[in-house]
Structures are given as structure tokens and as C-alpha cells.
Amino acid sequence: MATAMFGERVQRLADAKLVRGEGRYIDDIPLEGALHVAFVRSPFARAKILSIDCDAAREMDGVAAVYTCDDLGRLDLEMPLLIPHPSLTEPRTQRPLAKGEVFHVGQTVAMVVAVDRYTAEDAIRMVDVDYEPLEVELDLEAAIQDDAPRVHADVANNVAAQFVQTVGDPDDAFARAEHITKIKVQVDRSTAAPLECRAIAARWDDITGELMVWDGTQAPISVRGGLASILGLDEDKVRVTAPDVGGGFGQKVLLFYPDELLVPFAAMQLGRPVKYIEDRNENFIGSSQERTQIHELELAATKDGEVLGLRDSFLHDTGAFIPYGIAIAQVASTSIAGPYRVPNIWVEFKAVYTPTVLVTPYRGCGRPQACFAIERAMDKLADELGLDRFEVRRRNLIRDEDFPYRRDGLVFADGLPLEHDSGQYGKALDMVLEHIGVDAFAAEQEAARAEGRYIGLGLGFYVEGTGLGPYEGSHIRIHPITGKVYVNTGLTCQGQGHETVFAQITADQLGVAVGDVIVVEGDTGVFDWGVATFASRAAVVSGNAIHKTALKVREQVLEAAANMLEAAKEDIVLEDGKAFVNGVPDMAVTLAEVATASNPLRYAFNEAAKTSTQFAPAFNHDGPALGEGDAPGMEATDYYSPPHATWAYGVHAAIIEVDPGLCSVKFKRYICVHDCGRMINPTLVEGQIMGGVAQGVGGAHYERIEYDEDGNPRNANFMDFLMPYASEVPPVEILHLETPSPLNPLGVKGVGEAGCIPVGQVLVSGVADALKPLGIGPLEHVPLTPDMIFQALGGEKDE
Amino acid sequence: MTRSIRKVLAKESSDPRREISLSVNGEAVTRSVSTRLLLADFLRHELGLTGTHVGCEHGVCGCCTVSIDGATARSCLTLAVQADGAEIRTIEGVAPAPDILHPVQQAFHECHALQCGFCTPGFIMSVVSYFEENENPDLGEDAIRDALSGNLCRCTGYQNIVKAVRRAHELMSGEA
Numbered sequence: 001m002a003t004a005m006f007g008e009r010v011q012r013l014a015d016a017k018l019v020r021g022e023g024r025y026i027d028d029i030p031l032e033g034a035l036h037v038a039f040v041r042s043p044f045a046r047a048k049i050l051s052i053d054c055d056a057a058r059e060m061d062g063v064a065a066v067y068t069c070d071d072l073g074r075l076d077l078e079m080p081l082l083i084p085h086p087s088l089t090e091p092r093t094q095r096p097l098a099k100g101e102v103f104h105v106g107q108t109v110a111m112v113v114a115v116d117r118y119t120a121e122d123a124i125r126m127v128d129v130d131y132e133p134l135e136v137e138l139d140l141e142a143a144i145q146d147d148a149p150r151v152h153a154d155v156a157n158n159v160a161a162q163f164v165q166t167v168g169d170p171d172d173a174f175a176r177a178e179h180i181t182k183i184k185v186q187v188d189r190s191t192a193a194p195l196e197c198r199a200i201a202a203r204w205d206d207i208t209g210e211l212m213v214w215d216g217t218q219a220p221i222s223v224r225g226g227l228a229s230i231l232g233l234d235e236d237k238v239r240v241t242a243p244d245v246g247g248g249f250g251q252k253v254l255l256f257y258p259d260e261l262l263v264p265f266a267a268m269q270l271g272r273p274v275k276y277i278e279d280r281n282e283n284f285i286g287s288s289q290e291r292t293q294i295h296e297l298e299l300a301a302t303k304d305g306e307v308l309g310l311r312d313s314f315l316h317d318t319g320a321f322i323p324y325g326i327a328i329a330q331v332a333s334t335s336i337a338g339p340y341r342v343p344n345i346w347v348e349f350k351a352v353y354t355p356t357v358l359v360t361p362y363r364g365c366g367r368p369q370a371c372f373a374i375e376r377a378m379d380k381l382a383d384e385l386g387l388d389r390f391e392v393r394r395r396n397l398i399r400d401e402d403f404p405y406r407r408d409g410l411v412f413a414d415g416l417p418l419e420h421d422s423g424q425y426g427k428a429l430d431m432v433l434e435h436i437g438v439d440a441f442a443a444e445q446e447a448a449r450a451e452g453r454y455i456g457l458g459l460g461f462y463v464e465g466t467g468l469g470p471y472e473g474s475h476i477r478i479h480p481i482t483g484k485v486y487v488n489t490g491l492t493c494q495g496q497g498h499e500t501v502f503a504q505i506t507a508d509q510l511g512v513a514v515g516d517v518i519v520v521e522g523d524t525g526v527f528d529w530g531v532a533t534f535a536s537r538a539a540v541v542s543g544n545a546i547h548k549t550a551l552k553v554r555e556q557v558l559e560a561a562a563n564m565l566e567a568a569k570e571d572i573v574l575e576d577g578k579a580f581v582n583g584v585p586d587m588a589v590t591l592a593e594v595a596t597a598s599n600p601l602r603y604a605f606n607e608a609a610k611t612s613t614q615f616a617p618a619f620n621h622d623g624p625a626l627g628e629g630d631a632p633g634m635e636a637t638d639y640y641s642p643p644h645a646t647w648a649y650g651v652h653a654a655i656i657e658v659d660p661g662l663c664s665v666k667f668k669r670y671i672c673v674h675d676c677g678r679m680i681n682p683t684l685v686e687g688q689i690m691g692g693v694a695q696g697v698g699g700a701h702y703e704r705i706e707y708d709e710d711g712n713p714r715n716a717n718f719m720d721f722l723m724p725y726a727s728e729v730p731p732v733e734i735l736h737l738e739t740p741s742p743l744n745p746l747g748v749k750g751v752g753e754a755g756c757i758p759v760g761q762v763l764v765s766g767v768a769d770a771l772k773p774l775g776i777g778p779l780e781h782v783p784l785t786p787d788m789i790f791q792a793l794g795g796e797k798d799e
Numbered sequence: 800m801t802r803s804i805r806k807v808l809a810k811e812s813s814d815p816r817r818e819i820s821l822s823v824n825g826e827a828v829t830r831s832v833s834t835r836l837l838l839a840d841f842l843r844h845e846l847g848l849t850g851t852h853v854g855c856e857h858g859v860c861g862c863c864t865v866s867i868d869g870a871t872a873r874s875c876l877t878l879a880v881q882a883d884g885a886e887i888r889t890i891e892g893v894a895p896a897p898d899i900l901h902p903v904q905q906a907f908h909e910c911h912a913l914q915c916g917f918c919t920p921g922f923i924m925s926v927v928s929y930f931e932e933n934e935n936p937d938l939g940e941d942a943i944r945d946a947l948s949g950n951l952c953r954c955t956g957y958q959n960i961v962k963a964v965r966r967a968h969e970l971m972s973g974e975a
Contacts, residue, residue, distance in 0.1 A: 011908060011909065012908070014916070015907070015908040015913060015916075016900075016908070018913055018916030018919055019900060019904040019905075019907050019913065019916075019919060019920075019923065020850065020890065020891070020893075020894055020900070020904065021848075021849070021850015021851065021889070021890030021891055021919075021920040022850065023850075023916050023917075024849075025849075025852070027843070027849075027853075028843070028849035030847065033810065035808070061809065061812070061813040062809045062811070062812040062813060064808045064809070114812075115808075115809045115811055115812050116811070116812050118812060118814065118833070118835060118836075119812045119814075192953075193953055194917075194953055195852075195854045195860060195862060195915065195917040195951065195952070195953050195954075196852070196854065196915070196917040197854075244915075244916065245915065246852070246854075246915045246916070246917030246918075247914075247915040247917060247953050247954055249953070270806070270808065272808060279856055280854070280855040280856060280857065280860075494915055495913075495914035495915025495916060495954050496914065683911050684911065686911075687911050687914060687954075687955060687956075687959065689956075690955060690956030690957075690959065691953070691954045691955050691956045692956075693956055694952075694953075694955070694956035694957065695953070695956075717855070717857060717859075718855045718859035718860055718951070719857065719859055723951055723953070725944075725947070725948040725949075725950070725951060725957075726943075726944040726947040726948055726950075726952075726957035726960065726961065727944045727945060727947075727948040729956055729957050729958075731940075731958050731961075732956065732958060755956075
């Protein structure tokens with residue numbers, strides 16, 4: 001029996017071209033005669049537009065066109081509300097180009113199309129826009145007051161949505177409580193900052209009426225549907241493909257950013273290919289961001305630390321628009337009890353407009369905030385009861401025998417009931433404690449303190465609902481000439497290594513080398529059923545669709561090979577790209593031969609094809625070449641639709657040294673125990689975790705999108721927005737636990753977002769532990785900056 | 800819709816131009832370029848060497864790292880006209896042959912030191928330089944991380960890039 005590829009550390013198939021610089025990102029695609037787009041963007045957070053004068057720009061050499069909202073015809077519209085929800089009573093969405101008013105700095109006001117980006121940028125400075133600035137309120141808590149300036153004039157208190165969910169009887173739990181712990185925590189805004197900014201190019205073919213769009217999106221099929229309906233084209237005339245994409249992390253799954261509509265529109269209008277390559281500043285002021293939430297959370301507990309109930313009320317900053325609905329707040333609210341049983345829950349949120357860049361999911365999507373809130377609260381509960389923080393967690397974790405653990409009353413972001421499907425939460429906690437050596441650490445901490453050094457242990461437990469529906473599909477075909485296996489799925493890759501793990505899944509069923517499986521995804525011209533890459537779902541949803549499809553093709557191959565080899569189907573073995581009779585390896589046919597033989601031919605274009613032509617012995621001379629109901633070739637399509645999200649989880653711990661003089665922190669060790677079900681490729685799983693932790697370190701300590709009180713972004717560049725380099729990110733020691741998901745045939749769970757979720761809590765609890773002897777005040781806000789540590793130590797705030 | 804008469808659209812800007820001659824990956828190149836064209840755009844769009852990526856246009860991310868006369872440089876902060884007479888090496892000039900990877904490229908592959916691949920050419924250029932500039936490179940954790948701290952990566956968390964630097968050294972020292 002050949003080694004199963006599932007679970008092997010297979011090296012990535014995509015690397016060979018990428019390490020040579022031969023990737024094909026959107027700006028790499030040669031488009032003869034392409035015109036380039038630049039946008040006039042609002043310099044005000046909130047203003048009326050009194051007039052726009054484009055005459056001077058239109059007259060410039062090299063400028064092909066300048067558009068304002070008045071030049072867009074049917075595209076002068078409010079973009080679709082992507083995820084409607086009954087609680088979202090005041091939805092407001094963005095427009096391609098501002099109409100009469102602007103809602104954040106960076107909003108697109110006019111579009112210039114010119115021979116090159118240099119000329120286009122010259123021209124945007126020649127567009128004269130007269131604004132009347134309006135009052136703004138940037139503070140989330142002030143924004144919901146009755147007298148606060150409004151982002152949208154007709155939305156009172158700036159509240160877009162308000163939603164309450166309840167599990168059990170929380171009032172009763174609080175009435176029974178022997179102790180109540182209250183905490184208020186805040187997480188600030190960050191951004192995905194993929195190294196490749198967003199990009200789009202389009203070519204309109206006047207002869208065929210076909211629109212070709214290259215979009216660095218995570219959702220090409222959805223973009224195609226939207227473009228066809230908004231532009232009034234037949235779906236088959238619009239092809240959207242996401243080629244190599246330089247990171248996404250959620251930011252590239254909005255439809256539509258203004259450019260995603262306007263670039264295809266301009267290409268159709270001007271008869272030349274058009275491209276828009278977002279620059280870094282534009283990515284900071286135009287592409288979506290996430291994270292700001294303020295939670296006020298209470299735990300009702302017994303004096304032994306058993307949590308009876310939880311109440312949480314939080315504000316969620318949605319920026320100026322809410323096209324993605326309440327998804328982030330809903331994920332946060334339904335993840336609020338973390339890995340703990342907590343039988344009674346009341347959780348409420350308000351989604352609040354602020355005059356800032358719109359908010360849509362960024363890796364983690366509400367989970368880092370929920371994790372920070374519940375984990376800070378558990379630490380505080382332990383402190384207040386004088387209990388060990390590990391023990392308090394252990395007493396409340398969902399036990400192995402509790403699975404599947406349902407939280408009746410909570411509806412997750414997939415619209416389905418919330419059920420933690422499987423896990424070994426207690427074991428995960430034990431593993432991390434054993435690996436870090438808690439007892440030895442206590443001695444080390446004491447010794448360090450004696451030397452005037454401060455080290456602390458940080459700890460955070462997270463859960464993650466992954467693998468959301470509705471569904472993905474897959475198409476597999478064995479190529480008759482080469483015998484290579486082509487696999488298509490509808491979602492897209494931004495560097496996760498789909499081409500490798502999907503090949504592993506396929507190779508196991510068809511007995512071919514991983515390198516002979518060619519995965520093509522994210523191209524509506526190839527496969528156009530499916531949704532998108534988001535919510536740690538590709539391995540779960542597309543992975544299982546591919547598995548199911550491969551099983552179907554396997555059946556076809558076994559049947560055809562059995563006929564060709566005149567053997568019983570049960571005796572056929574698939575290995576090394578061949579089908580052979582078990583125990584008789586010489587009685588074999590290659591997959592190419594099987595695929596060719598099952599495709600009746602007229603012309604013998606190569607040696608193998610001869611066997612399938614009309615006078616060949618194998619040909620059916622008694623009737624139709626293809627029997628009724630048969631299809632040519634070895635080919636199948638299938639789909640996977642999850643019953644509901646599958647819940648991954650993990651525990652992170654770190655040893656952190658703090659210099660109380662400089663208020664600087666250093667990770668001395670970072671440990672991660674995680675469980676994402678069965679791993680298809682541990683190396684790639686580890687890559688996802690290490691990358692997630694790095695992003696988490698950014699969000700925990702360095703990265704904050706800063707606005708001044710007038711709504712001007714203050715750090716919209718890589719000099720001032722502090723993304724960690726190699727010198728800031730610690731090595732991560734990873735321990736795997738594999739509890740299969742009972743929900744899908746492969747037993748897998750998602751892992752894309754996991755790494756980033758608990759890092760804020762790990763850092764903050766570690767710093768609190770380190771500085772306990774100095775009487776440090778509460779730390780309940782990330783990113784935790786040196787200045788915040790300074791203040792928590794009693795230092796004066798630097799105004 | 801009714802087909803309208805196509806407008807006359809310019810093919811290139813009216814920017815002042817100047818002829819430059821330089822060597823790129825060992826090949827002599829003479830081109831007329833706009834005087835404000837960035838070296839990165841020249842390499843990418845005039846020469847079609849699209850492996851040099853542009854991630855920030857202000858010299859922080861390192862995606863556009865190339866070698867100019869033997870020194871690593873940000874091609875997004877350099878004008879093409881400044882490269883007149885220079886010897887440039889890009890990611891496309893790193894592998895010794897079409898079917899052979901440079902040890903640094905090989906190590907990045909073996910160690911899963913890349914995910915989306917957008918920052919990767921810049922990292923590889925920096926690491927190749929690190930080895931060329933240091934006959935006995937310091938392979939301690941801090942030294943390697945310091946050597947990598949001119950390049951941003953948003954996918955990998957850097958750990959496997961650190962590993963790849965050590966692996967590349969093994970490959971170059973014949974310890975494969």
C-alpha cells in the first residue's frame with residue numbers, strides 16, 4: 001500500500017515559481033495599452049461636497065477620462081448590503097464615487113484614467129473639489145450619545161444594528177451568584193496589511209462582448225455575479241479570475257470596493273484595458289479594517305470559581321459603512337464564552353458608525369476581541385477569588401464527555417446553531433502547562449525578581465468556529481493525454497498552499513503523485529460554483545468537496561480499469577499513476593490509458609488514442625460508442641455543505657520579560673497547543689499558526705490605526721504603523737493535538753485564523769504577571785503600548 | 800448599447816525622457832525612459848522582470864529589494880535614470896540555470912519560508928547579499944533576525960525564514 005499523502009509534510013507545489021519571482025500577481029500581467037487609474041479621495045472625515053471641477057484634469061496630456069458620480073450612469077448607486085440581518089435596521093453602504101457628501105478620509109470622490117499611474121496622480125491634483133466640513137465624533141462611546149454628530153444624518157445615535165442573544169436563564173444565574181466579576185476591555189483598530197495591496201485589471205472585448213477581470217479578490221465567483229448584475233451583462237460574458245494574490249486576510253473579500261466596479265466600467269467605456277494598483281497609503285485609507293470593540297462583561301460565579309452565567313454588552317465600530325452586515329459582531333458575541341461551559345449567557349451589541357474607513361472581517365473577525373474579553377475576565381475572577389488562574393479555567397472548560405456541546409440560543413455567523421463539535425480542552429491546557437514547565441517557571445520568576453528582573457507567564461485559551469458554509473464544490477478530470485489530474489474549486493488562494501493540500505487529498509484517492517495533480521482555483525472561466533475564501537473554511541469546505549469528488553472519479557477508474565484488465569473491480573489497485581490487479585503489478589494500465597479508453601475517438605492523434613478509435617478491438621461495435629447515460633472520460637463534480645461550523649481551539653502561553661524602566665516587553669518563549677482536527681499537512685498548518693501569531697503580536701503590542709479627533713488618519717503608512725519585522729516576532733513552539741471533527745468525511749477543522757486570536761491576552765496576562773510585585777494596575781486594552789504599561793505603573797499620562 | 804466612436808487616447812505620457820544604459824542580470828540594456836520612472840517600475844514594466852515587487856513605495860517593506868552595483872537597494876526609492884551605468888541584479892538573476900535553484904531559493908522552498916510569495920523575492924535578495932557580504936556569517940538567532948529586519952512578511956511569522964537562512968548556509972557549505 002502506498003503511503004497516504006494526507007498528513008504528510010509535503011513540500012509546496014507553488015514554491016518553484018514564487019522563489020524565482022515568476023508568480024503572476026495582477027500588476028505582473030502584461031496588458032498592452034493598459035490605462036491606469038488613480039482616485040481623488042476625500043481629505044475630510046465628514047463634509048458636504050459643494051462642487052467638483054474636473055475641467056483642468058480632463059485637459060491634461062495623457063488623461064483619458066475623469067469621472068465623478070454624475071458620469072457613472074447606472075453605477076451611481078449604493079453598493080449591495082452583502083449580509084442582511086433583521087437586527088441591522090439602519091444599513092448604509094458605500095458608493096463607487098461620493099455623491100454630495102463624504103463619510104471618511106480616503107473615500108473616493110472622482111476617478112482619473114490616464115496613460116500611466118504617474119500621469120493619473122498628477123491629474124487627481126488638478127481636480128478641484130469644494131468641501132464644507134462637518135462635525136465629527138471619533139470616540140465610540142461618545143458617538144452613541146443623543147447629541148453626538150451623526151455619520152449618516154438620518155441614523156440616530158450612529159447605531160446601525162443592535163442585537164441580543166440569550167442562552168439559558170442569565171438573570172437567575174446572576175441571582176444565584178456568590179461572586180460577580182466585572183470588567184471593561186477594549187481592542188483597537190488594526191488592518192490586514194497584505195504585502196500586495198489590492199489590485200484589479202479589466203479588458204473588454206468589443207467583438208465578443210466579453211469582460212475579462214483580474215481581481216485580487218478572495219471571492220471571484222461572487223464578484224462575477226455582482227458585476228454581471230450591476231453592469232447588466234450575461235454571467236457567461238463576465239470572467240473573473242484571481243491569479244496569484246499576495247495575502248488577503250479578509251480584506252480582499254468585500255464586494256464591491258469602488259475600483260472593482262469602476263475599472264471594468266472604464267475598460268468598457270474606453271475600449272482599452274484598465275488597471276488599478278492600490279498603493280500602500282490607499283490601502284490604509286480605502287481598504288477595510290477591523291477590531292475596535294469595547295466590552296463590558298460580567299461573570300456570575302460560585303466562590304469555587306464555577307461560572308454560572310455571563311453578561312456582555314459591547315460596542316462594535318463598523319466605520320462609515322456596514323456592507324458586510326453584523327458578521328464581525330455576531331462572531332464576537334457567539335464566541336464570548338470561549339471554551340467554557342457557561343450555561344447562561346446574555347450578550348448584546350451595538351454596531352456603531354464612525355467617520356472612518358469601513359470595517360469588514362480581518363483575520364480573526366471578532367474572535368480576538370471576544371477572547372480578550374472572556375480571558376481577561378477569567379484572570380480577574382481567579383484573582384478576586386484568590387484561586388489559581390489555571391484551576392479556574394480547568395473547572396469551567398467544556399469536558400471531553402460534554403461534546404458535542406450546544407449553546408442553544410446562539411446563532412453563529414453561518415445562520416446555524418452553535419455547537420462545539422469535538423475537542424480535548426482539558427488535555428490542551430495540561431499540555432501547555434507541562435511543556436512550559438509551570439513549577440520550574442515559578443522558581444525562575446522568583447530568582448529573576450531577586451535580581452531585579454521581571455518575567456511573567458501569559459496564558460490565553462481560544463476557540464474558533466471554522467469551515468462555514470454554505471458550500472463549495474469541486475470538479476476533477478483525468479487528462480487523457482498526460483494522465484495528470486486536474487482539480488478545480490471555486491474559492492481562491494492567497495498563499496495558504498491550497499494547491500498542495502488539495503493535491504494531497506486527491507492523490508490519495510487516485511493513486512497519483514502529488515506533483516501530477518494540478519489544482520486550478522479562483523477562476524470563473526474554469527469552475528463557477530462556490531462562494532469564497534473566508535472564515536478558515538478552504539480545507540474544510542473545498543477540501544471535503546474535493547475528497548468526495550475524488551472518490552467518485554476513483555470509482556470510475558476502478559470500473560474502467562477492471563474492464564480493461566478483465567479483472568474484478570475489487571481487485572484493482574491504484575498506485576503510481578497506474579491501475580493494476582492486486583498482486584499482479586504487470587497487469588496494469590496507466591491512468592492516461594484508462595482516461596483515453598473511456599473517451600471514444602475518431603482520430604488517433606497519438607499512440608494511446610489508437611486504442612479508442614472506431615476500428616480498434618476495444619471499441620463497442622454493437623451500438624453507440626457511449627452507452628446511454630455514460631459520459632466520456634474520467635470526470636466528476638461534487639459538493640460539500642457543512643451542517644454547521646466546526647470548532648477548532650487551542651491554548652497559547654508565553655514567558656515575557658518586562659523592563660519596568662523602559663516599559664518594554666520581550667517574548668522569551670512562546671508556546672502554542674492547537675487542535676484543528678486531522679491535519680492534511682502539518683508543515684502548512686504550522687505555517688498558518690506562526691503567521692497568525694505574528695499578526696497577533698502586531699495587534700497585541702504594535703499595530704493601531706490612529707485617527708486624530710477630526711478623523712484624520714495619523715499613521716497611514718509603514719513608517720508609522722508598526723508592523724513587526726523578524727526582530728519583533730518570537731519563535732513559536734507548536735504542539736499538535738488532533739481531535740477529528742465528526743462533521744465532515746476528512747475530520748478536518750480550519751486553522752487559518754487561529755494563530756492570531758489569543759495573542760493580546762497572552763501578552764497582557766504575561767505583563768500583568770511579571771509586574772505584579774510592582775502593584776501594576778489593570779491592563780484591559782490592546783495593543784498594549786509601553787505608554788500604557790507606564791501609566792498602569794502609576795506614571796503620568798503624556799498628553 | 801449603441802456602439803460609439805472610439806476616442807483618440809494617448810499611448811504614453813508627455814514626460815521628459817532620457818536614454819539610459821545599464822546591465823541587468825548580466826545583460827546590457829539601453830532604453831529611453833521617463834525621467835521620473837522608478838527603477839522598480841522600469842524593471843517590471845519596461846523590462847518585464849516582474850519578480851521585483853512593490854509593496855509600499857516608501858522603502859519600508861523590502862519587497863522591491865534588488866542589488867545595485869553589488870549593494871542591496873530599494874528599487875522603489877531609486878529612479879531608473881539613477882541606475883544609468885549601473886549593474887543591477889534582480890530575483891530573476893539569482894538562480895544559476897532555468898532548472899536549478901540558488902541555494903537560498905532552495906532553502907526557502909524546503910523550509911516553507913514563503914506563503915503568498917509577494918515578499919519572497921525581496922527576502923531572497925537580502926539573504927543572498929547577507930551571504931555574499933559575510934564570508935563567515937553569524938547564524939545566531941539574533942544575527943539572522945537582524946539581517947532580515949529590512950523586509951516585512953505578513954504571512955509566515957518569519958520563523959521559517961530564519962530556518963531557511965541556516966538551511967541555505969548548509970546547502971552552500973555542501974552539508975546537504
